[in-house]
Amino acid sequence: MEKIKNYFLRMKYFVQRVYRLTLRYEKQEKLVWKDLKFLHKDAEWRSGIYEQEKTIETVFEIAPEKAGIFYYMIYEGCYHCRVKILENFPNEFTSELFILAAHFNNLLKNGVVIVNVHSQYVEYHQKKDILIPLLYSSEIYGQLMQHFNVSKDIYAAFQRLVVEQEAPAIIIADLLKEKKENEDEDEKEG
Numbered sequence: 001m002e003k004i005k006n007y008f009l010r011m012k013y014f015v016q017r018v019y020r021l022t023l024r025y026e027k028q029e030k031l032v033w034k035d036l037k038f039l040h041k042d043a044e045w046r047s048g049i050y051e052q053e054k055t056i057e058t059v060f061e062i063a064p065e066k067a068g069i070f071y072y073m074i075y076e077g078c079y080h081c082r083v084k085i086l087e088n089f090p091n092e093f094t095s096e097l098f099i100l101a102a103h104f105n106n107l108l109k110n111g112v113v114i115v116n117v118h119s120q121y122v123e124y125h126q127k128k129d130i131l132i133p134l135l136y137s138s139e140i141y142g143q144l145m146q147h148f149n150v151s152k153d154i155y156a157a158f159q160r161l162v163v164e165q166e167a168p169a170i171i172i173a174d175l176l177k178e179k180k181e182n183e184d185e186d187e188k189e190g
Contacts, residue, residue, distance in 0.1 A: 017135045025077065029054070032130045033074045035137040039144070040072075060148060062155045070151075072144065078127040079140065081147035085113070086122040086158045093162055097122060100161055100168035104154060107172070110146065113154060124154050 020031060033054050040047045040056055048057040054074040062068035062083070071082040089097060094117060101113040101122065111126030126147045133139045157175060160166045 020134050028130060028134050029074050029077070032079060032133050032140070035133065036072055036074065036079070036140050039137075039140055062152055063159070066155075068151065068155065070148065074130065077130055079130055079133050079143065081111075081126045081143060082123060083147070083151050084121050084123050085151065085155050086162065088120050089122065089162060096161055096168055097158070100157060100171060103168055103172040104157070107176075108150070110143075111150065122158055124151050126150075 020028065023031070036056060037049060040049070040058065045058050045060075049055075050057070056072045058070045058072065059067045060070055068083050068085075071080070073080040073082070086097075094115075097115050101115050104113045110128075111124055114123045114125060116123065124147070126143065128139070128143055133143070153175065157171045160171050161168060
């Protein structure tokens with residue numbers, strides 16, 4: 001009986017995915033937007049939802065006692081995650097900020113670190129085609145968490161640059177060393 005139930009459940013999800021693929025582009029965006037809103041409401045996160053812009057603004061703790069405003073958006077056929085890492089940076093750090101951002105952009109598999117000189121901020125932006133979240137709504141949460149976790153590392157790195165005035169190469173080397181140690185520790189436990 002359990003096998004039959006599982007079979008019908010898998011068939012239901014398969015038919016649902018095929019149906020979603022047949023929809024027009026605008027309807028696909030609306031479905032992913034609906035799934036994104038449901039995730040935020042279900043998790044009871046402190047969020048502002050902006051229907052016309054298809055944007056959700058959420059506050060998460062990016063460092064101890066430091067909140068970051070995270071933006072989740074659906075537009076141009078993509079699911080976007082954004083957060084400002086650093087605001088109102090001193091002009092004398094501009095070159096080092098670009099160097100550190102370039103190091104991150106060479107290492108990141110997903111997303112890009114952007115230095116906006118005119119508005120004086122550094123942002124981490126990640127986007128994914130809506131096709132994957134359309135077919136697998138759990139990918140919305142997966143991308144959100146990946147963006148959040150990477151944002152914390154990027155925030156800490158830029159704080160080391162601006163506050164402690166560490167060299168970008170040392171910051172990246174320390175981050176890579178820490179990542180390697182964590183991977184080695186995970187292998188020993190697994």
